[in-house]
Amino acid sequence: MKFDVLTLFPELFNIVMRESIIGRAQENGIIKVNAINIRDYSKDKHKKVDDYPFGGGTGMVMTCQPVIDAYNDITKDMTVKPKVIYMSPQGRVLNQKIAKELSTEEHLILLCGHYEGIDERIIEEIVDEEISIGDYVLTGGELPAMVLIDCVSRLVQGVLASENSYSEESHFNGLLEYPQYTRPADYNGKKVPDILLSGHHANIEKWRTQQSIERTKQKRPDMYEVYERTHKKNL
Numbered sequence: 155m156k157f158d159v160l161t162l163f164p165e166l167f168n169i170v171m172r173e174s175i176i177g178r179a180q181e182n183g184i185i186k187v188n189a190i191n192i193r194d195y196s197k198d199k200h201k202k203v204d205d206y207p208f209g210g211g212t213g214m215v216m217t218c219q220p221v222i223d224a225y226n227d228i229t230k231d232m233t234v235k236p237k238v239i240y241m242s243p244q245g246r247v248l249n250q251k252i253a254k255e256l257s258t259e260e261h262l263i264l265l266c267g268h269y270e271g272i273d274e275r276i277i278e279e280i281v282d283e284e285i286s287i288g289d290y291v292l293t294g295g296e297l298p299a300m301v302l303i304d305c306v307s308r309l310v311q312g313v314l315a316s317e318n319s320y321s322e323e324s325h326f327n328g329l330l331e332y333p334q335y336t337r338p339a340d341y342n343g344k345k346v347p348d349i350l351l352s353g354h355h356a357n358i359e360k361w362r363t364q365q366s367i368e369r370t371k372q373k374r375p376d377m378y379e380v381y382e383r384t385h386k387k388n389l
């Protein structure tokens with residue numbers, strides 16, 4: 155899976171996305187993150203990429219030309235144009251279901267805004283979808299783009315050690331994850347639940363499911379309500 159990221163800060167991606175699981179997935183050729191510097195496409199003699207907003211107001215707006223030219227350049231030889239996602243507080247809020255949907259795409263282009271935003275005509279011209287990582291405003295779209303790349307990439311086959319790594323975890327099955335423990339079995343007098351030391355896998359699985367249901371009910375009643383509706387016969 156390939157991500158082309160249109161950004162004013164490509165170095166952020168070159169540093170963060172070469173570490174840990176995503177970095178290893180890039181080395182293995184499963185994922186490719188290609189950060190493109192929008193400023194390289196500016197035709198302004200001072201390489202400007204922003205200008206004052208028409209109608210007044212504080213802050214600056216990213217101009218059309220560099221972004222559209224960057225998009226046209228990276229897609230010029232593509233017969234099928236990849237989906238373009240603009241990271242924006244106005245988009246639908248990213249969740250595990252959307253991440254799963256996006257993980258089936260071969261190629262995505264992510265557009266990172268900055269300053270007060272981007273010229274609306276960029277959205278009209280090249281953006282297929284706006285996605286938000288939450289209802290708050292950041293200084294730029296780079297961190298949201300990295301969040302999306304991370305949560306989507308880990309669902310791509312071969313990125314995680316085993317598919318079970320995510321198929322049982324929080325949000326994937328509509329529930330929060332059960333509590334996790336590792337050695338030592340007794341830490342400062344806090345003991346690991348005996349069931350987890352029993353070696354009885356069927357009972358362990360039952361305990362874990364019950365723990366997930368209970369903590370979802372307690373911590374995320376909104377999620378629990380959906381789960382209860384779809385599983386009411388088993389509860």
Ligand SMILES: Nc1nonc1C(=O)NCC1CCCCC1
Binds near residue numbers: 241243270288289295
């Ligand atoms: N929240 C978010 N989810 O996705 N992106 C977000 C964001 O806050 N982005 C920064 C702003 C900065 C000004 C231009 C438009 C994007």
